[in-house]
Structures are given as C-alpha cells and as structure tokens.
Amino acid sequence: GENVEQHPSTLSVQEGDSAVIKCTYSDSASNYFPWYKQELGKGPQLIIDIRSNVGEKKDQRIAVTLNKTAKHFSLHITETQPEDSAVYFCAAYVTGGGNKLTFGTGTQLKVEL
Amino acid sequence: NAGVTQTPKFQVLKTGQSMTLQCAQDMNHNSMYWYRQDPGMGLRLIYYSASEGTTDKGEVPNGYNVSRLNKREFSLRLESAAPSQTSVYFCASRRLPEGDTEAFFGQGTRLTVV
Numbered sequence: 001g002e003n004v005e006q007h008p009s010t011l012s013v014q015e016g017d018s019a020v021i022k023c024t025y026s027d028s029a030s031n032y033f034p035w036y037k038q039e040l041g042k043g044p045q046l047i048i049d050i051r052s053n054v055g056e057k058k059d060q061r062i063a064v065t066l067n068k069t070a071k072h073f074s075l076h077i078t079e080t081q082p083e084d085s086a087v088y089f090c091a092a093y094v095t096g097g098g099n100k101l102t103f104g105t106g107t108q109l110k111v112e113l
Numbered sequence: 114n115a116g117v118t119q120t121p122k123f124q125v126l127k128t129g130q131s132m133t134l135q136c137a138q139d140m141n142h143n144s145m146y147w148y149r150q151d152p153g154m155g156l157r158l159i160y161y162s163a164s165e166g167t168t169d170k171g172e173v174p175n176g177y178n179v180s181r182l183n184k185r186e187f188s189l190r191l192e193s194a195a196p197s198q199t200s201v202y203f204c205a206s207r208r209l210p211e212g213d214t215e216a217f218f219g220q221g222t223r224l225t226v227v
Binding site: 001006009031032034036041042043044045046049051089093100101102103104105106 | 117148153154155156157158161171172203205213215216218219220221
C-alpha cells in the first residue's frame, strides 16, 4: 500500500519568514495530494491540494509543488503569521487504491513573534 | 450546516468496557471514515464506508467494529476497550468515494482507556 513520509516533525520560524514542509510517497499511481491544517482541539481542514497533472499550485501565501519523478511534494508558506501555527498533514490518494487517503505523520509549525 | 458531528467529545473508559462513538454528516456525502490520531503517527484509517451499506477495513481495524446506519451516520464500536486504544478519534466524510474530493473532518473524540 501507499506510504507517505513527512518532514520535519517540528518547525519553528520567525514571523514573516517562509516555512517549507516536505513529503514523499511510495506509490507511483498516487494522483491526488491534499494538505490539511489542524488547529488545536479541532479536526484537520483542507487548505490546498494538487493533482498529478499539475506541477505547482498557489493560493495567496500558500503554495504546493509536486515532483512526480522523484515522488515528492512540498508545502510552502510565505510571510508566516502567528495564526499559521498548527499541525500540517500531507496526504496521498490513489484512484482505485481502495478508497483511502494515506496521511503523513504531521508537522508542528510554530510561528514566533 | 453543521458538517461532520461527533459525539462524545471526551470519554474515559475502564479496560474491558465497551462504547460506541457516533458520527453524523449533513452534507449528503457518500463516503465516511474513522481515523485515529496518535502522537508521531499521523492519522491512521480504522474503517471506512464507501457508500451506504458497505464497510471495509483500513490500516488498523483490530479491536473495532463499525456500522453504517444510513447515509448520514457511521458509528465506531469498541467492544472491549484496551489502553492501546487511548487516542483521538476523527470521523470524516467525502462526497464521492473515488477521485480528488475533499475530506471533511469532525472535531474529534478524545478517548482515554485506564
């Protein structure tokens, strides 16, 4: 089955700096890669996603890049703000892969003032 | 719309006790899921239901059972709770079982087994 590795497990940045979280996946058939943000005491919420036919996608301060050859994808947050502090999860989905989203282990992002 | 609603939010069980975690969604979604979240291990799939009337095992199904009661509701049952089942449980739903559709999560149930 699919295996998703996520790094780093914790990340601390100064407000205004950029943050990058990286994930690798094992199944070359994976074709959908969402990113979820989980605030304290809440369930994960989708913030951005990318499909396998796209190399990069941006939404304001958030961007995701995908390298299918290397089987890795990354989340980029620019001009970080304190409200960006949360746990971020990457995930991978294989069409026909048993209907499952496989999640990474999460990254605790802390944006310091 | 409430989205995905889980009950209870917190629960403490003694080893060997049973309980059912409830989940309901009001988005007319076809697929529903149960995940557990443990430190350093991300979200692991316990069971899922691609559509009303079907259920399948996920990555960590041992010690759990599920029921897809109707299109809205998907419950998770612990027949004989063990300390290893101490975790935060999340229910999620998706409009379609296949393809790139967003998963919506409930707020979670924090379960402690002593």
